[in-house]
Amino acid sequence: MNTATAVKAATAGTVKLTIRQWATEDRPSVKLQMYGVKSLSDAELLAILIGSGTSKNTAVDIAQNLLDKFDQNLNNLGKARFDEINDVEGVGTSTACKVLTAVELGKRRQNAMAALKPDMGTATRIYNYMLPKMMDLETEHFYILLMNNNYRLIKAECISMGGLTEVSVDVRIIMREAVLNNATIMAICHNHPSGSLHPSKYDDMLTQSVKKACEVMRIHFADHVIVTDGCYYSYAEQGRV
Template sequence: MPQQLSPFRECRDADADTPRAAGRRKRARRPDLPRERLLERGPAALSDDELIVLLLGTGVPGHNVFDSARALLEHFGKSLRGLLDATPADFRGHPGIGEARIARLSAVAELARRALAEKAREQLLIDSPGAVEDYLRLVIGTRPYEVFMTLYLDARHSLVDSEESARGSLTRMAVYPREIVRRALSVNAAALVVAHNHPSGAVQPSAEDRRLTRVLRDALALFDVRLLDHVVVGATETFSFARAGLL
């Protein structure tokens, strides 16, 4: 009596000889592929461009994904910081980088910024201009619009609270010193640091920046709350009113 073959076995055997199945087996045996190496050895085993390959996914017609990853990194000066600080507009027009990939890269960059800011906030002690400037550059340095941010500190200069007091441009932003003073009193702050970013990258303070700083400093002083600094933040540099002797 002839041996009965399972229909499932027949399907598997038939599929085993197809080019598609052979390709799957070949890919499954490729320990050199970034995804397989990451899962086996961890992400630290991959180079920068291999990690970018995983973010980009598969290639698109006419553009090998490995070439696209290398070209993207070179476009930003082989700097991961430059890549993570890029806006969606910076990616547009780059060969092989469409809207879906732009969204994926931007989302990963924002997650990285938020995680770093969260960690920095937990450990933040405002004991030097450099410490607060590093934190502010991380939080608002790459925003494409102007943000006015306030850090509320206790007597030991530990961070009590922080908030974005306004958005827009400083000449149009509704920054109300009385609201900042009210918030400072409600959280029992002993001191404040305020900051705003300049999306243009130029960090020299304007006449309006100086005027607002004086008004806010004097309003806080009425309640024995010190304005420690006003920091103007760019993507790569900052300007400190305290360090410049303007407070």
């Protein structure tokens, strides 16, 4: 009996099929081994983390409920707190810890790849590098990206953290870090937790202040990139630096 037939039979009665009662080729762990990890849906991947179901729901059912809570969006799930995940029926403390661990490992892998002195020569590359660091922040964080003559990253450092809509930045600190790290090219970057791509008046003023300071120190000011989830604003691309 294949899984579809078994599900119909179970639905007609009162028996709830466990994953072990599914056709072998339909079980998430078997599919992974036979066809590779990319063959699995988001729910099936989560089901492997969850491990076992309950008397009411299979691990896949629980995974689907978890995804439903976060609008079927893994990015939303990645921002979730422990208590929000643990609140889903069938998700216990151990499972919530596993899900958060998997999310964090994904972020750390991105950071590890980015640690190879990447090329920061375009706004897109700056955005791709900074997004893992900024995507889940609830307040504004301001970073400087210090580079050599080939736009290879020397150092990315957060020099200020602020509120929901603004962060205070001291240009003197920015220039000191640039000089100490022998940077010849610099970009600045901060996030907008609100999701707005529109620079504020303070953003404009800060951009001009940093640009003028770089001119005095003979450091090329490459860009000011504003990061949101899924988008960015680049002063360079807009012809404003």
